[in-house]
Amino acid sequence: MRVGPRLPEPVEPVELPHGSHSPQPRVGGRRPAVARRVAAALSAFLLLLVGPTLRLRVWSYGALAAVLLAATAAHVRRLRAPGRTGMVPADFAVRPAQRNAGLVTIGAAVTLYASVTLLPLALTASGSTGSGTAGLLVAPGALGWVVGSALTARLLQRHSARTTAIGGAFLLALGSAVLALFPGTSVTGAAGAELLIGVGTGLVTSTALVHVQNAAPAHLMGAHTSTVTLLRNLGAAIGVNLLATVQTTAARSLDGPHADADAYRIAFAVLTALALLTALAAARLRQTRTAG
Numbered sequence: 001m002r003v004g005p006r007l008p009e010p011v012e013p014v015e016l017p018h019g020s021h022s023p024q025p026r027v028g029g030r031r032p033a034v035a036r037r038v039a040a041a042l043s044a045f046l047l048l049l050v051g052p053t054l055r056l057r058v059w060s061y062g063a064l065a066a067v068l069l070a071a072t073a074a075h076v077r078r079l080r081a082p083g084r085t086g087m088v089p090a091d092f093a094v095r096p097a098q099r100n101a102g103l104v105t106i107g108a109a110v111t112l113y114a115s116v117t118l119l120p121l122a123l124t125a126s127g128s129t130g131s132g133t134a135g136l137l138v139a140p141g142a143l144g145w146v147v148g149s150a151l152t153a154r155l156l157q158r159h160s161a162r163t164t165a166i167g168g169a170f171l172l173a174l175g176s177a178v179l180a181l182f183p184g185t186s187v188t189g190a191a192g193a194e195l196l197i198g199v200g201t202g203l204v205t206s207t208a209l210v211h212v213q214n215a216a217p218a219h220l221m222g223a224h225t226s227t228v229t230l231l232r233n234l235g236a237a238i239g240v241n242l243l244a245t246v247q248t249t250a251a252r253s254l255d256g257p258h259a260d261a262d263a264y265r266i267a268f269a270v271l272t273a274l275a276l277l278t279a280l281a282a283a284r285l286r287q288t289r290t291a292g
Contacts, residue, residue, distance in 0.1 A: 041071035050245060089216075089223050092231075097215040098224065100284045101208040102231045104165055107278025108204040109235025111172045114243035114271055115179060115197050116141050122184030122264040129187055137187065140195040148202020152210070155203070161211045162285040168203025169279035171196045176275050180268035183261050200275075204282065205232060211285060243267045 044067040047054070051061060091098040120134035129137070148168065155164045175196030182189040209228050216224035251263035 037071045037074055041068055044068040044071070046241075050241070089220055089227060091216070091220075091224070092227060095215070096284065097286055098212055100281050101211045101215075102228070103281040104169065104204050104278050104285070105208045105228055105231045106235035106238065107169070107274060107281060108172060108201045108208075109232045110239030110242070111176060111271055111275050111278070112141060112145070112197055112201040112239070113236035114239035115176065115194065115268075117240045118243055118247060118264065118267060119179065119184070119190055119194065122179075122261075123187070123190060124184075125260045125264070126184040133187075137190050138194055140191050141198040141201075144195045144198020144200075145202045146198075148199040148204075149206045150202070151199075152203055152206035156207065156210060161207050162282065165204050165207045165211075165282035165285055166279055168200040168207065169275060169282045171200030171203065172278060173272050173275035175200065176268055176272040180265050180272055183264035183268055185261065204278065207285075215286075239271075243271060246270050 044064045047056070048061065048064050048068070051064070056064075089098070092102050116138040119138060123129050123134040123137065148171075152164065155167075175193040178189055178193035178196070182193075184190070205228075209225070212224050212228055213221060247263050247267040250266040251259060254262050256262075
C-alpha cells in the first residue's frame with residue numbers, strides 16, 4: 001500500500017486543431033484608432049459646414065465627403081463585428097428601430113435650435129422689434145417643448161409611435177414654413193411658429209426616447225437612453241451651424257433692399273425641407289403602442 005502525499009500526475013500536452021489558438025489577453029491599441037476615425041469624421045463634417053465661409057475649392061468638398069464616408073463606414077464595420085462595443089451602441093447603426101428614432105431626434109433638434117438661433121437675428125435685422133423682445137420670442141419654443149412632452153404619454157396610449165412622431169414632425173415643418181413666409185416681419189407669426197416647433201419637438205423627441213427604450217435590451221437601457229441625448233445635442237450643433245452657413249451664404253449672394261429678409265427666408269425654407277425629411281424618418285418607425 002502506498003503511503004505519503006500523492007503527487008499530481010503529469011498531463012500530456014494537447015495539440016490544438018489547425019487555425020485555432022488560445023485566447024490572449026486584450027492589449028490596448030484599438031482606442032487610438034477609434035479616436036482617429038471619430039476625429040477625422042467630425043473634422044470633415046465641420047469643414048463641410050463652414051466650407052462656404054472659408055471659400056473652399058469645389059474639389060475640397062468631394063475630398064471631405066470621401067473622408068467623412070470612409071471614416072463612418074470603418075467605424076460602423078467595427079461596431080457590427082461580433083463582440084464589439086462603443087460609446088454609441090451598434091444598434092443605432094444596424095437596427096432600423098434605433099436608427100430611425102435617432103434620425104428623428106436629430107431632425108427635431110436641428111429644427112428647434114436653428115429656429116431659436118436665427119429668429120431673433122431675423123427680427124432684429126428687419127426692425128420688427130428690439131433685440132430684447134426678439135430674444136423673448138423664443139420662449140414659446142421652450143414652452144411648446146414642455147407641452148409636447150406632456151402630451152406624448154397620453155397620445156402614445158391612443159396612437160402608435162409612428163403616428164405620434166409623424167404628427168410632431170409635421171408641426172415642425174408647419175412652424176418652419178411660417179417662419180419662411182414671414183422671415184422676421186411678423187412678431188405674432190414668429191411667436192406662433194416657435195410654439196408649433198416647440199410642441200413638435202416635444203412630441204418627436206419624447207416618442208423617439210420611448211421607442212428606443214422599448215427596443216433596447218435591458219442591460220443596455222442606459223447606453224441607449226444616453227445616446228438619444230447625445231444625438232439631440234448633435235442635432236443642435238448641426239442645426240445652428242448649417243442654417244447659419246446657409247443664411248450667410250445667401251446674404252452674400254443677394255442684392256437689394258430685402259436681401260437680408262430673403263436670406264432668412266431661404267434659411268427657413270431649408271429648415272422646412274429638413275423637417276419634412278424628419279417626417280419621412282418618422283414614417284419608418286415601427287407601428288407600436290404603449291400599454292395603457
